[in-house]
Amino acid sequence: MSQTVKTLLGLLLPLAGTVLGSATVFFFKRQMGDKVQKALLGFASGVMIAASVWSLLIPAIEMAEADGGNAWLPAVLGFLLGMGFLLLLDTLIPHLHLGEDKPEGRPSSLGKSFMLVLAVTLHNIPEGMAVGVVLAGMLEGSTVITTAGALALSIGIAVQNFPEGAVISAPLVSNGLSKRRAFFYGTLSGVVEPLGALLTILLTSLVTSVLPYILAFAAGAMIYVVVEELIPESQAGEHSNVGTVGVALGFALMLLLDVALG
Numbered sequence: 001m002s003q004t005v006k007t008l009l010g011l012l013l014p015l016a017g018t019v020l021g022s023a024t025v026f027f028f029k030r031q032m033g034d035k036v037q038k039a040l041l042g043f044a045s046g047v048m049i050a051a052s053v054w055s056l057l058i059p060a061i062e063m064a065e066a067d068g069g070n071a072w073l074p075a076v077l078g079f080l081l082g083m084g085f086l087l088l089l090d091t092l093i094p095h096l097h098l099g100e101d102k103p104e105g106r107p108s109s110l111g112k113s114f115m116l117v118l119a120v121t122l123h124n125i126p127e128g129m130a131v132g133v134v135l136a137g138m139l140e141g142s143t144v145i146t147t148a149g150a151l152a153l154s155i156g157i158a159v160q161n162f163p164e165g166a167v168i169s170a171p172l173v174s175n176g177l178s179k180r181r182a183f184f185y186g187t188l189s190g191v192v193e194p195l196g197a198l199l200t201i202l203l204t205s206l207v208t209s210v211l212p213y214i215l216a217f218a219a220g221a222m223i224y225v226v227v228e229e230l231i232p233e234s235q236a237g238e239h240s241n242v243g244t245v246g247v248a249l250g251f252a253l254m255l256l257l258d259v260a261l262g
Contacts, residue, residue, distance in 0.1 A: 003139060006147055007201075010135045010154040011194045014127060017158030018190025021165020022183045025173055035242045037170075040163030041234035042246025047160035048127070048222045048230070049247070050254035055153040056130060056219035059137065059144045060212040066144065067212075074212035081213075082220025086126065090228065095119035113175045113185065120168045120189040123229055126221030127157050128196025133214045135197065136204035140211070152261035156254045161190060 057075055065071045094108035096115035103115050110118075134153050137145030165186050172182035200218075204211055234243030 006151065007135055007139065010131060010138075010150055011197050013151075013154040013158040014131055014161050014193045014197075015190050017161030018124075018165040018193070019187050021162040021167075022169045022186030022190075024166040025169040025179050025182050025186070028170065034237070035239050037167055038234045038239055038243040039246040040167050041230050042243035043250035044160040044164050044246075045226045045230040045234060045243075046247040046250025046252070047156050047254045048226050048250075050251045050258070051130060051153055051156055052219040052222045052226075054255065054258040055134060055149065055156075056215045056222075059134075059142075059149075060215035060219070062144045063137075063142065063212040063215070075216045078213040078216025079220035079223075082126065082217035082222075083224045084220075085217070086122075086221045086224035086228075089122055089125070090224075093118060093122060095122055113172050113177055116168065116171060116175075117185045117189050119229070120164065120186075121192050123222075123225035124190060124192045125196050126218055126225060127161075128193035129200045129214070130218040130222060131157055131193065132197030132200030133204060133211065133218050136201045137211055137215070139201070139205070142211070148261040149258065152257040155261075156257050157193075159253065160250060161193075165190065 057079065060075045060078060061071050064074045090104065092106055094103055094105040094110055094115055095118040096103040108115070131154055134145055134150045138147050138150040168189060169182045169186035172185055173179055177185070200214065204214055231243070231247075234240070234246065
């Protein structure tokens with residue numbers, strides 16, 4: 001398999017997960033149950049936490065060590081910048097979290113359904129960056145990031161995008177949208193991932209020395225999403241233990257993928 005095919009596969013797998021998850025709206029007649037939704041949100045959290053550590057932060061540290069620099073500097077600085085970047089987007093972009101009536105971000109006249117989509121699109125940005133920077137490391141021939149490791153991350157993100165697509169599409173139908181339009185909006189929220197990944201690959205190819213920083217940046221952005229959005233939503237109200245079990249399963253799966261394939 002050529003590097004081009006591997007890169008395309010890595011770019012499109014996460015989007016495929018979102019598309020398939022969004023398509024579940026055609027098969028469920030009723031709104032997704034609260035327990036199922038919490039479990040899926042927890043699962044996505046676990047995958048993202050594990051990916052941030054094993055696929056992003058640890059490679060950033062190992063790359064810095066291999067270059068003879070301060071091993072902690074890219075990881076710490078990149079991580080904090082990634083957290084700050086998502087905090088800025090979260091503050092500026094109007095969006096609405098699941099189960100909430102009051103939108104966040106700047107005041108806007110956008111509809112509730114569209115702001116729900118924006119909320120999901122926001123936390124798809126760091127996922128796209130994570131896939132892009134790992135693929136960039138693979139293309140660069142890094143000894144730290146292997147082809148199998150890069151594809152393992154793409155598979156992990158795709159797996160967690162499946163429930164994510166289902167979680168965003170079902171409430172859109174509940175808000176009055178047709179199933180076809182809910183599927184379209186759910187898919188649209190995932191398009192930002194391959195686009196973000198491509199931009200990250202281009203940026204990294206221009207300045208290869210920043211690769212460890214961008215790895216840690218993507219990790220910080222992903223952890224922000226987990227702490228700010230996914231875990232609170234999975235723990236709100238009753239049945240919070242279901243969300244916790246989801247976190248454990250998602251973390252274990254991503255750890256398995258990274259160790260077995262990486």
